[in-house]
Amino acid sequence: MSDRSGWWNLYRASGTRIEPVAPMEAECTDALWELGYRSTAFLRHGRVAMIAQRGPDQRLVVVGSDGGQLRLGLPYTSFKPYLAELGGKVATITASGDQQQQVVLLDPNGRQAPQVVRGDSTSVPAVSLPEVVTAHTSDGPITVLLYRPQTFHSSGKRPLIIRAHPGPTHHSELRLEADVQYFTARGFAVADVDYRGSTGYGREFRSVLNRRWGVLDVDDCIAAAETLVKTDVVDADAVVISGSSDGGYTALKAVSRPDTPFALAVARSAIVDPDTWTRTAPRFQRAHAATLTHGSAGVDQDAICRPVLLIHGLTDHVAPSEDTEVLAAALQKRKLLTGYLALPDAGHYVSGAEVRRAALEAELNAYELQLTSSAPGSRT
Template identity: 50%
Template structure:
């Protein structure tokens, strides 16, 4: 292989600089708004677009810490002014004056007469209304559990709630009530949801029905309710909603002519479809990954989309099936030469069919050193999009394979619930099955297979290092170490997650580990505090199995910027060192 090829490989700093992200897309008053995160800007900002003109709105950084992962962090008032959630304080800022409290705000929306939102503290959630002229705040609904997604149509309000001991993708409810400013809610009624049903994303239609997503059929599909009557809108064996890690997702949107546009997910592949009179028609788009922030602008739908060859971009898609796409905000200039395009695989594991996304090394076809990546979550999925971290390694001669292990979303409720009580077992078994399949198929080099994950994926990697098998080393970034302890140290939102997934022997102990481990953790991680990782590092160091404990100052749970540069370089050095010590060829 030529030296020129390796000179074209992206540096870690190129990957970090390409990490531009778009979220919280909304269409208001003929303009598009979204939150834009850029490593170069150093803060998340509200950005707006109209008629080809893009403007970054002035103000402090915007970002919500509601339920740890966030909720809609801005609202646009009729005047055009914007209310934000301050990313530092969690308080409302901008075109509003509200007394500061010990709450985190999010899920903001303009009701037509007042600002609505959800606020959270250690005792629970409040659904609140704010009068803009005075800043007076009133509590419409309160619970020691969780609230989300206030949606108003005239004198009707809908919202989502779930109990403090469950996760919203396991059990959540849609509620509706009469709504008037300065008055209490009238006649609240549970529309959908319960102990074995996950219902969320309410939206009022112009036809008077309340629409929502529910997995009562085993798949998140769209339903509607009016006056006690519920009926399906479009039944399909696919996921039409995203697991609600953040509050305020919009996997569907109403077109002016009454049709509904929605995302449809099968495994890692997202599509866009239009529903009319119960029939679903696919819209041709150049994207395989679509974020859950759809917004209608006239007769077109605004999306945040990406693919294995396109970075994240914002586009207006024609809903007439013509395939016309107008890019509103292009993706970052990724500068990745010779992009590795993935292949989808099906592998049998424990009686289940597991999907994997294989990225071959750039320009190579034979067996290669391989990095197996269990995704973070674990109630999430692998994204079929251009990933700079993947290209960093494939451009240096490594294959990368992402695994949708049991517990992943995109495969229905039964598959999603399969990991309950089996975390650290089934996920590890599925990653091992994928690795062994690729070794047998001649795609991976025995002794040169690694496992690397972040957050929950980091836990899977650590558990894999505790077993015999194909993995020569594990890399764990921002990793959970002890799920049982995490039920007490995790954010309030996620404590039930750890409780339902973990088994009594789920902790990773240093004396169980059999493979070298690279640990990477941010000092400011509020979702998975660094203490357990530090203790594990001490134990591994004593056994000679700690490759390195890379401690990242001023870095939280999500590693980006200079922290990501250091993490990628440490990971690459660790792989090369293991290969060299084993007498195997070191690519690149």
């Protein structure tokens, strides 16, 4: 796999010769933030099944031995990078805007319907579906996924949660997410931002964040907020930002600007000091982490000018909780700490039913306290 063409594509090596297997303007692998990713599955007769991503949309493509491409017409828009060949079929984990993740077996010829091995294949009713919105930055357009509030009525505008995805070399996903639906069911609009540095848009878009992390991603989250405020959905005085891990860092940097449009930031498992992160990230990630950071990258606790909710696992070895505790104490003195939820049994990933519930309830409570004057009328 190489991005020498500007896109992560599959290549074939024969002696000293290297040639593309199936050139396409799409990403055929994910950024390697976890070991064990497998975005390709080698099939019989020299064929290869691969995930092809352009923007937030992902599709499954089968490449023949002659380089011909068969794009399978499947009802899925999200694929986990864990493909495997099983009995002539492709085993994978899929999802879509109204379907939760499920394990499926797929016919690489596209003739048979997907076989659901585990999970519910029925669509979930009454959910907020993602709408693709374009926002404009100094370098060009970016993609935003907007989820309208389920209780939205044309007579009133609603609070907006801008979400900065983790990674930061990752992307928003076109799949049903319980966290998003939790807030849209309570009257919030939610927007996922594919800021500069995200995957799915080619090498140039991805690498532009190097040495500019905490700047361009923040610019783009602000651009997304400003774009959505102009619609009939969003209350301009009730815009907040949320993020996990690297996205938490973006959220903190976003409320460190005097002209920030965000009334509050929620930072889960946030990276407070990127230089520390280059030493505490898993070893295989550290070289890439070092390409992102720069001299003024750290979160300046004195520059933060909006209330902040911090959520952090005390067994987090990727983003040490000690950094968050120091930040929490400083914000408390400045009366800018909405709350600090320390999770004793949680690591870097806030997972597990009870832990997730506590985090979501703390986040909702922070929004309601901060946005009382413009809170949605129907939250239960």
